[in-house]
Amino acid sequence: MxxxxxxxxxxxxxxxxxxxxxxxxxxxxxxxxxxxxxxxxxxxxxxxxxxxxxxxxxxxxxxxxxxxxxxxxxxxxxxxxxxxxxxxxxxxxxxxxxxxxxxxxxxxxxxxxxRRLGGHAIRSVEDAAALRAAPLAGARVAVIGGGFLALETAATCTTRGAGSVTVIAGEELPGLRRLGQPVAQALHRLHQEHGVRFLGSARALSVNPVPAAADGCRSVRPQARQPAALQGSQAPGPHSITLSDGRSIEADVVISAVGxxxxxxxxxxxxxxxxxxxxxxxxxxxxxxxxxxxxxxxxxxxxxxxxxxxxxxxxxxxxxxxxxxxxxxxLGGIPSPMQEPYLWSDQHHVTIQAAGMLALADEVKVLAGTIESGDLLVSYLRDGTEIGILGMNRLREVVRWRRSRRVRPAALAA
Ligand SMILES: Cc1cc2nc3c(=O)[nH]c(=O)nc-3n(C[C@H](O)[C@H](O)[C@H](O)COP(=O)(O)OP(=O)(O)OC[C@H]3O[C@@H](n4cnc5c(N)ncnc54)[C@H](O)[C@@H]3O)c2cc1C
Known part of the structure; x- marks a missing residue:
């Protein structure tokens, strides 16, 4: 074959x-x-x-x-x-x-x-170029999504001088379900320290342009619930985002990072x-x-x-x-073994690295650092056995963990 x-x-x-x-x-x-x-x-x-x-x-x-x-x-x-x-x-x-x-x-x-809920998305360089060209300085930015891509984009928008950045993460703390309480709290705190606002567990239902009033001013109309628009980057002008808890918020720039x-x-x-x-x-x-x-x-x-x-x-x-x-x-060669899963993300001044089978963990334990200082080192366990690790600015520890778990090709291991 x-x-x-x-x-x-x-x-x-x-x-x-x-x-x-x-x-x-x-x-x-x-x-x-x-x-x-x-x-x-x-x-x-x-x-x-x-x-x-x-x-x-x-x-x-x-x-x-x-x-x-x-x-x-x-x-x-x-x-x-x-x-x-x-x-x-x-x-x-x-x-x-x-x-x-x-x-x-x-x-x-x-x-x-x-997946496009409306506003900007970031997958291709064209998507990113459109957002890069958007007037972010002083703008009200809303980011829909609570994953790493959403949080990175929120962080970058603060660096670009956005007037305000609001994240609609759809969970009480960003990353709570995937990463556990301590990391979610630390991420929340990190972003809040840089002025990012979170809207708790509210989810975004739809994104619509705010219609211009007859006198040229824009006014917010009550939003009817409607299916998410699937295509297109943001049309010019402010947009209104309808939330699952009945609120709606207005933003000059909307970014969807919803998978x-x-x-x-x-x-x-x-x-x-x-x-x-x-x-x-x-x-x-x-x-x-x-x-x-x-x-x-x-x-x-x-x-x-x-x-x-x-x-x-x-x-x-x-x-x-x-x-x-x-x-x-x-090529019919020696099968190359898959190593422990690994991912990283850069948010503000923090590099987050995770390795191992985090999704399977039933317990999360803080090994070092504090939520306040944003230098957490967290262990993920299943039935008491460590199966993963996550570090915030903990390069050395994560590298060491990955090295200790390295799987060598069968021929070399023999
Ligand atoms: C903005 C962004 C930031 C990211 N940051 C991180 C990060 O910090 N850490 C991390 O671990 N991962 C990150 N990722 C994830 C990582 O980049 C992806 O997992 C990786 O790009 C997947 O590679 P791929 O080749 O499968 O897909 P892609 O990189 O999407 O490449 C697929 C290519 O196939 C082309 N294509 C699609 N359909 C067709 C077709 N019918 N015919 C011909 N060509 C086609 C596409 O145009 C594209 O060029 C990020 C992803 C994005 C989008």
């Missing part, structure tokens, strides 16, 4: 998963042709900075390119041509421009698309099995979809361990590890 050394690999999606799969294929010795097909017009770029340095204006798109000009990938890049269909016999893909590409194996790496959906619409009529809830491509823990020659990695995929909640979805390190595992499996 592995790819012959001269076999042609098609990679669909020129993002992190696509790039790293190709890079790993070359590192692990594949000499056959590789074609990477991407919908975007830009060279493959890294997304984490979009909500941080790029949004702040301290870095530009060219600084985010994944390929290294001093050691460029030996691949054929096809840009601005979205893949619209997968054929299994013969194996290949059809693009929007009408071209059919034949391959000996296909890696699906089309990532995800932002992402796998970009798999182009596969709905293919033989590939999609998760009925999320639409992600279902794969085993090597990325194999069950269809000969077809593999999947990154935010568009749901591997078996992710389905059971053992591993997280939608993080940078998870994507890179999956790309490496897919390349090893495609």
């Amino acid at each position: 592995s790819l012959a050394p001269d076999g042609h690999l098609l990679i669909i999606g020129a993002g992190l998963a696509g790039y790293y799969t190709a890079r790993q294929m070359r590192t692990q010795g594949h000499t056959g042709p590789i074609t990477i097909l991407g919908a975007e017009e830009h060279p493959a770029y890294d997304r984490p900075a979009l909500s941080k340095a790029y949004l702040c204006g301290t870095t530009d798109l060219c600084d985010l390119y994944l390929d290294d000009p001093s050691d460029p990938l030996d691949v054929r890049w096809v840009r601005s041509d979205a893949v619209i269909g997968l054929s299994t016999q013969p194996l290949g893909v059809q693009t929007a421009s009408g071209t059919f590409y034949l391959g000996d194996a296909v890696v699906i790496a089309t990532g995800a698309e932002a 992402a959906v796998p970009a798999t619409g182009w596969l709905t009529r293919s033989a590939v099995a999609l998760d009925p809830v999320t639409g992600a491509v279902l794969a085993d823990d090597t990325g194999f979809t069950g269809i000969p020659g077809v593999w999947a990695a990154g935010d568009c995929a749901l591997w078996a361990a992710q389905r059971t909640g053992l591993r997280p979805v939608g993080h940078w390190q998870e994507t890179v590890d999956q790309a490496q595992a897919v390349a090893s499996a495609l």
